[in-house]
Amino acid sequence: MSTTYDAVVVGGGIVGLATARRLQSVQPDAKIALIEKETEVARHQSGRNSGVIHAGVYYAPGSHKARFCRAGVTATRAYCDQHGLSYETCGKLIVATDEGELPGLARLHRRALENGIEIAALTGEEAQKLEPRIRAAGALLSPTTGITDYAAIARHMAAAFTAAGGTLMVNATVTGGQETGAGLRIETSAGPIFAAKAVFCAGLMADRMARAFGAEVDFRVIPFRGEYYRIQNQPPDLVRHLIYPVPDPARPFLGVHLTRKMDGGFTVGPNAVLALAREGYGWGDISVTDLAGTLGYPGFWRLIAKNAGSAVEELTASAIKRLYLRKVRRYCPDIALDDLAPYRAGVRAQAVARDGRMIDDFLFVETRHTLHVCNAPSPAATSALPIAEHIVTRLMGA
Numbered sequence: 001m002s003t004t005y006d007a008v009v010v011g012g013g014i015v016g017l018a019t020a021r022r023l024q025s026v027q028p029d030a031k032i033a034l035i036e037k038e039t040e041v042a043r044h045q046s047g048r049n050s051g052v053i054h055a056g057v058y059y060a061p062g063s064h065k066a067r068f069c070r071a072g073v074t075a076t077r078a079y080c081d082q083h084g085l086s087y088e089t090c091g092k093l094i095v096a097t098d099e100g101e102l103p104g105l106a107r108l109h110r111r112a113l114e115n116g117i118e119i120a121a122l123t124g125e126e127a128q129k130l131e132p133r134i135r136a137a138g139a140l141l142s143p144t145t146g147i148t149d150y151a152a153i154a155r156h157m158a159a160a161f162t163a164a165g166g167t168l169m170v171n172a173t174v175t176g177g178q179e180t181g182a183g184l185r186i187e188t189s190a191g192p193i194f195a196a197k198a199v200f201c202a203g204l205m206a207d208r209m210a211r212a213f214g215a216e217v218d219f220r221v222i223p224f225r226g227e228y229y230r231i232q233n234q235p236p237d238l239v240r241h242l243i244y245p246v247p248d249p250a251r252p253f254l255g256v257h258l259t260r261k262m263d264g265g266f267t268v269g270p271n272a273v274l275a276l277a278r279e280g281y282g283w284g285d286i287s288v289t290d291l292a293g294t295l296g297y298p299g300f301w302r303l304i305a306k307n308a309g310s311a312v313e314e315l316t317a318s319a320i321k322r323l324y325l326r327k328v329r330r331y332c333p334d335i336a337l338d339d340l341a342p343y344r345a346g347v348r349a350q351a352v353a354r355d356g357r358m359i360d361d362f363l364f365v366e367t368r369h370t371l372h373v374c375n376a377p378s379p380a381a382t383s384a385l386p387i388a389e390h391i392v393t394r395l396m397g398a
C-alpha cells in the first residue's frame with residue numbers, strides 16, 4: 001500500500017528537519033513526511049560536527065553562506081531560547097602565530113567588515129591578555145561566535161515535527177524514483193510513496209539522490225573525514241574563547257581549532273583526510289562502491305593535483321599523532337601528546353566540480369517537482385533555519 005503526501009523531505013539532518021518544520025509552518029494543513037534511512041535523526045554530519053555557531057567571518061560577501069550564516073546566528077539562538085536548548089556565546093579568537101600570517105589575518109578582518117560582522121583586531125599582547133595560554137602575533141576577536149549541540153536541536157525539531165502531525169519515517173532508505181505529471185513517485189525500502197513535491201537534504205548522498213531523480217548535476221560529493229581529539233589533563237579554564245588558526249585561503253576548511261564543548265570540555269580538530277566510505281568514520285571503514293566513485297571521478301584527481309602538498313600533510317598528521325599535535329601547539333604550546341584522547345570523527349560532504357574545484361557556496365538544484373540541496377557544508381548547521389526558509393520560498397515559487 002502506498003501513501004500520498006503534499007510534500008516529502010528526504011534526510012533527517014538539521015537541514016532536512018528545519019525544512020520540514022518550515023513547510024509545516026507555512027502550510028499547517030499539508031500532509032508532510034520526512035524520510036530518514038538511519039534509526040534516528042542527526043546520525044551523520046548534523047551529529048558529528050564542531051558545534052560552533054559561526055558568526056560569518058569567512059564567507060564571500062553576497063554568497064548564500066555569508067547571508068544565511070549571519071541570519072543563522074540570530075535564528076539559532078532564538079530557536080534555543082524559545083525551546084530551552086543550550087548554547088553559549090563564548091566568542092572566538094583567530095590567531096596568527098607568526099608575522100607571516102598577519103597579512104592573512106588582515107584579509108579576514110576586511111572580509112568580516114564587508115560581511116557586516118562584529119570583529120576586533122588585537123595585537124599579540126592584547127590577545128595573550130585575553131587568553132594567557134595562547135601564543136599569538138596578532139588576532140581577530142569575533143565576540144558573537146558561539147557553541148551549541150546541533151544534534152540536540154535536530155532531535156527537538158524531529159519531536160516538534162511529529163507533534164505537529166508530520167510523519168517521521170526512520171529506517172527507510174530512498175532508493176530511487178521518478179517525476180510524474182502531478183508529482184513524483186519515491187521508491188523507498190519501506191515501499192513506494194507519492195508526493196506533490198520533494199526536497200532532498202541527503203548530505204553525503206546528495207549527488208546520488210539528485211541523479212536518481214533526473215536533476216542535471218555535474219559534481220560529485222567527495223567525503224572528507226575530520227578527526228578530532230578530546231583534550232584531557234588540562235584545567236577547565238584552558239581557554240575561554242574558541243581558538244582558530246588563520247585558514248589557508250585556497251581551502252574551504254577552517255583548520256584544526258580548539259573548541260569548547262557544551263559539556264565543559266575541549267576538543268581539537270578537525271583535520272581533513274579523504275574518507276574511504278561516504279559514511280566512514282575510521283580508517284577501517286571502506287566502501288568499494290564509494291571509493292570507486294571517488295577514484296573514478298576526474299574532478300577528484302584534478303583536486304588532488306592542485307592540493308597535493310596539503311593532502312600529504314593532512315594524511316601524515318592523521319597517521320602520526322605527534323604531527324597532528326604540532327598544528328595545535330603552534331597556538332597552544334601547553335598541550336602535550338598525552339592530553340589528546342580519542343573522540344568521534346565526522347565526515348564532510350563536499351561537492352567537487354569536474355574541473356577539480358571545490359564548490360564553495362551552498363548549492364540548490366531544482367526539477368519540476370523537486371529541490372535538491374546539493375552542497376551544504378559548514379556553516380550549514382548554523383545556517384539551517386535560513387536555508388530552510390530559502391528552500392520553502394523557492395519550492396512555493398514565491
Ligand SMILES: Cc1cc2nc3c(=O)[nH]c(=O)nc-3n(C[C@H](O)[C@H](O)[C@H](O)COP(=O)(O)OP(=O)(O)OC[C@H]3O[C@@H](n4cnc5c(N)ncnc54)[C@H](O)[C@@H]3O)c2cc1C
Nearest residue numbers: 011013014015037045046049050052174203226346380382
Ligand atoms: C567535521 C565537521 C565539522 C563541522 N562543524 C560545523 C560547525 O561547527 N558549525 C556549522 O555550522 N557547521 C559545521 N559543520 C557542517 C554541518 O554539520 C553540516 O553542514 C550540516 O550538518 C549539514 O546538514 P544536512 O542535514 O545537510 O546533512 P546531514 O546531517 O548529513 O543529514 C543528511 C541525512 O540524510 C540521510 N540520507 C542520506 N541518503 C538518504 C537516503 N537515500 N534515504 C534516506 N535518508 C538519507 C542521512 O542518513 C542523514 O541523516 C561541520 C561538519 C563536519 C562534518
